[in-house]
Every structure is written in structure tokens, then in C-alpha cells.
Amino acid sequence: MDPMKIYNHSPIFVQNILTTMQGYKLKKRRFGTAYAEYLAELKKRDYSDKSFLTEYQNSRVRELVKYAYENSPFYREFYKDVDISAINTVEDLKKLPILPKELVRANIEKMYTIPMSEGTVSNTSGTTGTSMTFVYTREDHQRRLAYLDHFKSALGFEHLKMRRASFNSSKIVPPTQKRKVFWRDNLAMKQRIFSGFHCKGDNLPYYVKGLNKYKPHSMDGYPSAMYEVAKYILDNNIKLSFTPVAIFPTAETLLPHYKEAIEKAFGCRVYDQYASSEGAPFITECTLGKLHYCLDTGVIEIDEDGEMAVTCFETHGTPLIRYKIGDSVIFDEADKTCDCGSALPIIKSIQGRSLDYIYSPQNGKFTSVYLSLVSQDFNNCVQNMQFIQNTEDSVDIYIVATDKYTADMDDIIIGKLHYSLGEEMKLNLHHIDTLRKDPSGKFRFIINNLK
Ligand SMILES: [Zn+2]
Structure with missing residues (x-):
């Protein structure tokens, strides 16, 4: 039988054992x-x-x-x-x-x-x-x-000796699971794996609970997922029961507003690599x-x-x-x-x-570091944003708004973007609940589909 099938049909405590067993196998190889x-x-x-x-x-x-x-x-x-x-x-x-x-x-x-x-x-x-x-x-x-x-180690975290929380695309939560447990423990590597796929909305209080109980010495993985948790902690003034030594994002671009929110919420430095x-x-x-x-x-x-x-x-x-x-x-x-x-x-x-930019025929290329400044100005009202460009003269902007977002903000955002991308750029604003991720669970702030 397919190991994934066995895993998905096991109770959570067995899934933890299976995760740890897989961990021991990988540990030997790595x-x-x-x-x-x-x-x-x-x-x-x-x-x-x-x-x-x-x-x-x-x-x-x-x-x-x-x-x-x-x-x-x-x-x-x-x-x-x-x-x-x-x-x-x-x-x-x-x-x-x-x-x-x-x-x-x-x-x-x-x-x-x-x-x-x-x-x-x-x-x-x-x-x-x-x-x-x-x-x-x-x-x-x-x-x-x-x-x-x-x-x-040079920054104070000793791998395999200290506890780490990883936010990644491991498919640890079966699609049919009802319980709000979005993590599994890999004891072989002193690691609690948190599902990057579920890290949003109503699930966030459970992530905070899972982290508070585990008290990791470091966190690593997708910054977009850790940012969701950080935003939730800051918006609700939550006091954590632990302070990590350091946080190490991987795989995605670390945008300036991610770094700022994560450092503030967890009270420690974020080190990019x-x-x-x-x-x-x-x-x-x-x-x-x-x-x-x-x-x-x-x-x-x-x-x-x-x-x-x-x-x-x-x-x-x-x-x-x-x-x-x-x-x-x-x-x-x-x-x-x-x-x-x-x-x-x-x-x-x-x-x-290099493809992570919006191209304006009038004003040239705009990378994520630049465009993230637009969402930074709306820190409290915008949960997250995504820019998708399918044609040279238009950009689709997807916004996940918080309840502080007001209708006039659409015009302010469009105004700011017209200023940088040029008046001729057609800007289509969409309000949605969840942003698109690629099949590996990675979030991309900018998706450029121009050839
Ligand atoms: Zn230096």
C-alpha cells in the first residue's frame, strides 16, 4: 500500500511516529x-x-x-x-x-x-x-x-541540539482531517513541522497554540507563512510564551514588510540567506x-x-x-x-x-522589493497582496483585506500604482479571501506571465 495512504488513514499520534521514523531515515542520509x-x-x-x-x-x-x-x-x-x-x-x-x-x-x-x-x-x-x-x-x-x-550556529542556533519549527510544504495534514492540529513532530531532528498550506485565516489561533506549547528555539521555512502568523499575533496583541534565538526564512523572497512584522511579533532577529x-x-x-x-x-x-x-x-x-x-x-x-x-x-x-517583476512599457521593471512598499503603506488594512501580469498593458492586483479596509483605499492603491507603473497601465483590483500559491505551496508576490 502507498505510504501516503497509510499515513492519511492513521490517527495523529501514529502520524507523529511515522514522521519521526521518516526523520531518522533522512537523518542518516543527511x-x-x-x-x-x-x-x-x-x-x-x-x-x-x-x-x-x-x-x-x-x-x-x-x-x-x-x-x-x-x-x-x-x-x-x-x-x-x-x-x-x-x-x-x-x-x-x-x-x-x-x-x-x-x-x-x-x-x-x-x-x-x-x-x-x-x-x-x-x-x-x-x-x-x-x-x-x-x-x-x-x-x-x-x-x-x-x-x-x-x-x-554562528547566530546562536545549534541544529539537532535545539528545537526548531519549520513552515514548509510537507503534506502532513490529510485532506479529510477535522481536528485543528496543523503540525507533526519529527523527534529525530528536534523539529515540529507546521503545514504551510493551512497557515491562514481561522487556523491561525491554532498555530499560535502549537508554537506556544512547543517553544521552538528557531523557526524556518516560508516567510509568507510565518508572516501570516506574525500578523495575527500583532493584530491581536498576543503575548508569546517563548522567544526564539533567531528566525531563518527560506525558499521565497524575504520582503521588507515580512521581515519587519516577523521580528516584531516574535521578538528576535530574522536572518536572510x-x-x-x-x-x-x-x-x-x-x-x-x-x-x-x-x-x-x-x-x-x-x-x-x-x-x-x-x-x-x-x-x-x-x-x-x-x-x-x-x-x-x-x-x-x-x-x-x-x-x-x-x-x-x-x-x-x-x-x-529575474521574472519576479512587473513590466511597464512606460516606466520599466518593478521588482517585489519595490512593489512591497505599496502594501507596506496599508499594513493594517491589507492582509496580503499579489500582482499578476498577463499582458504588457495590464496588471491584476489581488487583495486580501482586513476589516479596517475602506472603499476609498482602492483608489489610493490604484493612484500609487499609476504613479509608478504609468497612467496607461490598466489596473484591475480584485478582493479575494485567499491568494494563489503554486503547486509546491510556495507563495509568489509577483507572477509575471509575459513571455
Ligand atoms: Zn558582516
Whole structure:
């Protein structure tokens, strides 16, 4: 019988046991020897030593390029006119061709260096079309998890030793469930998983109850889901019985108004980080709130459009070298250093997915960070918003309003948007109860369907 069917027909306490059993299985695969060894190495790594970091980065470039050429049928062909022995530094990467996403999509199976069954499989969410499957070696997968946990450890959270609450798209709540229990416990990893799908409206008091009882040391997962809980806590002046050490959003863009509400509601800092499912270099936030480019995990190059090409050190299963991932970042001045003591370069901002913008023929592109300011002005009256663009001259705006919303606000919002997007843009305002999510349960603030 299908394990999901067995799960769905079991009582909740059995579902907790099944979740924990699955947790033990994953724990063995994720937190093994490679994880422990790399975590120990990271704890000793001196992040104030710029020359060490640069030399380390160069050595990893050398190793990955050679490995890809020797083990991946795609790269052997792709680099056939290149002298591989001449690729020794980050600077030398420029001698290699750029790897566009379309080329990856067309050749992904030829890129693999190991059979899928020997590795760990990761699917991109497919926000820009069909999803792609990347294969990690088990060792690389563990090293990435170690890197993430080291980042959290530096901010006070010790994974597997302290309790965490995760807001994600695990289908832990069966469709027929009547009881208001929207979480399951994975004791193997000291984790309470909260369903991101149900995190809204009348369910929110139960989420607060579940959190208050569990008292997590950290929270992680979809910021849009944690934002719903935060808004509910703030709107109802709820006092929590716990204060997390830190909160770590993943998977979605952390909008400024999300961060503000979550920090206020839970009384702790929210630390952003960027690490795609493809294996892109990490970008992590430090105690001083600066984003650092972790050059010990890969190389980020920026072209004239501000788009990144990434070389990813932990991708031996599906090597990615000079890969146009579709996101973009803005670097701070090269010689600027952070007062936190790290010699890792500073990044001014991460511009989410490149398709996450509204395009105005009159005034150009507007990204989520910009448009979120519109909903920020209506903090008390708007629960959430979503922008969908299907044609060049129109935008559909979906609003979930609170009871403080008044009719004249429609005109104010339209006025503000006309100001930025141009008077010629047709704006269709819709009031609805729930916003659309993609099949993986991820919420996207902007959906751009323009080709
Ligand atoms: Zn710093």
C-alpha cells in the first residue's frame, strides 16, 4: 500500500511516529560523516583571512573544472576547445563559455556524473516553466547542510541540539482531517513541522497554540507563512510564551514588510540567506545585518545586466560552472569590509528571480522589493497582496483585506500604482479571501506571465 495512504488513514499520534521514523531515515542520509567532518572544518575556518579564502576559492575552481571535464559527458563536449590545465583561478573562469539555463534544460541528463540512484535528487520549483532535476553526490549534499548549520550556529542556533519549527510544504495534514492540529513532530531532528498550506485565516489561533506549547528555539521555512502568523499575533496583541534565538526564512523572497512584522511579533532577529536548490553559492546575513558572499562555496560573476553566472563548488553530481541561474545581486564596493570581522565580500541586495517583476512599457521593471512598499503603506488594512501580469498593458492586483479596509483605499492603491507603473497601465483590483500559491505551496508576490 502507498505510504501516503497509510499515513492519511492513521490517527495523529501514529502520524507523529511515522514522521519521526521518516526523520531518522533522512537523518542518516543527511547528517553523516561528510556532514560532521565539514562542520568541524568550518568551525576552524578563519573568515577574517582574505588571502586564505581567495586561495581556497581558486583551488576549488581548479578541482571542479577538472572534475566536470573528466566525469560529465556534457562538459567534455562543451569544453572540447578549451585547455583545461589553464583554468587555475577565478579569473581564468572567463576562458570558459557561459552556461545558459536553456542549455542546462536541454542537456541535464548528460551533465550528471553519477546515476540518479546513487545521489540525492533536488528539483527546482519550476517558477519559470518546467522544473529541472539536479543530482547531488551524497557527500556534497551533506556538505551543503553542514554549511547552512554552521551559519545558524554562528547566530546562536545549534541544529539537532535545539528545537526548531519549520513552515514548509510537507503534506502532513490529510485532506479529510477535522481536528485543528496543523503540525507533526519529527523527534529525530528536534523539529515540529507546521503545514504551510493551512497557515491562514481561522487556523491561525491554532498555530499560535502549537508554537506556544512547543517553544521552538528557531523557526524556518516560508516567510509568507510565518508572516501570516506574525500578523495575527500583532493584530491581536498576543503575548508569546517563548522567544526564539533567531528566525531563518527560506525558499521565497524575504520582503521588507515580512521581515519587519516577523521580528516584531516574535521578538528576535530574522536572518536572510540565499541558497538555491540548484546548489548556488551561499549568501548569508551576519550579526550586523550585512549580506556576505560566501566565496568558499562558489563563484558569483555579474554581467552588464546585473545577472549572475554562478560556479557552485558542491555540485559534483551535476556540475554547474558559469551557470546563468536567473537571479541577480548587487555587490557593495569591492574594498569595503564588514565590521563583523568577516573578510567575505558584502552584497547590497539580492534581486529575486529575474521574472519576479512587473513590466511597464512606460516606466520599466518593478521588482517585489519595490512593489512591497505599496502594501507596506496599508499594513493594517491589507492582509496580503499579489500582482499578476498577463499582458504588457495590464496588471491584476489581488487583495486580501482586513476589516479596517475602506472603499476609498482602492483608489489610493490604484493612484500609487499609476504613479509608478504609468497612467496607461490598466489596473484591475480584485478582493479575494485567499491568494494563489503554486503547486509546491510556495507563495509568489509577483507572477509575471509575459513571455
Ligand atoms: Zn558582516
